[in-house]
Amino acid sequence: MDPTFQSAELPPYRAIMVVDMKNFSGEKGRDHARITESIPMILGNAFHRCGCAQLWSESRFHGTTGDGYFVGFDTRWTPFLLNPVLSALQDELEYQNRVHGGDGPIRMRVSLTAGPMTDSGLNSLSDGSGDTRIEAHRMLDGKAVRAALADSSSATCVAAIVSEQVYRDVVLSGYSGDDPGLYVDVGVEVKTYEGKAYLRVPKPSGDVLRSGLTGPGDAAEAPGEAAPPATPPAEAQGERSRAAPRYVGVETAQGSVGTVVTGEGNTVNSGGGNQFNGVEITGTGPTVLGTNRGPAPSEE
Known part of the structure; x- marks a missing residue:
């Protein structure tokens, strides 16, 4: 029998958070190692900052992506990854940028989803494997979350994108304590992946603050401008x-x-x-005389 059609044990459900540093490739090569090592430190500080130190210490698996980091958690902790961790990460990055400075502020995109992923309990290289992990990385590369940072000023350090399942199970159900109005639905199309997700920006600024979050392809009129009237056939x-x-x-x-x-x-x-x-004449209009041009008649 073809093994493709044989049943297999379903891996446990885990929540996964993936972060990616904006403009990592723009940093000097000599600084890449230092920045790569600092990312998990910043994440750990954010968890400690908001009282979630235990959650960080009980992560199921974790590892670097070079310009980012991924961490897997028991799904029961998923609400806390949204609130208060996202806001705490914004605060921690503001602190790091203010104290350490550097060539430019550290800003991060964050994706969060949940689903079946391998988990040996030993943080092995294969832990976190599965379609859920791919979804997390595809969402992180989506146009919407990239634009959320690009359209913001440096005051916005975090732009997060949350899967539809997490939004439904954690936000709409009330477990995160977040107002659903803080999330904006967007489409994600990256490579072969296509799905729906939700944007969350803890501290909006720049064009995002002025115009709000919009998904790719959304037609938003400029402030104060009305759409031109349609031309009839x-x-x-x-x-x-x-x-x-x-x-x-x-x-x-x-x-x-x-x-x-x-x-x-x-x-x-x-x-x-x-x-x-001639062209249309409105009001009293100009006076057009004949070939034998004389004085224009006076207006009454």
């Missing part, structure tokens, strides 16, 4: 012109044959006189 324009011509009439007549002014596109037989086909 040519057939409708023709019917409107036939039904109610904008202007047709004689403005001034001199002698036996005068000047005829028509709306744009109209045709009038003026006999042997002068014909002028």
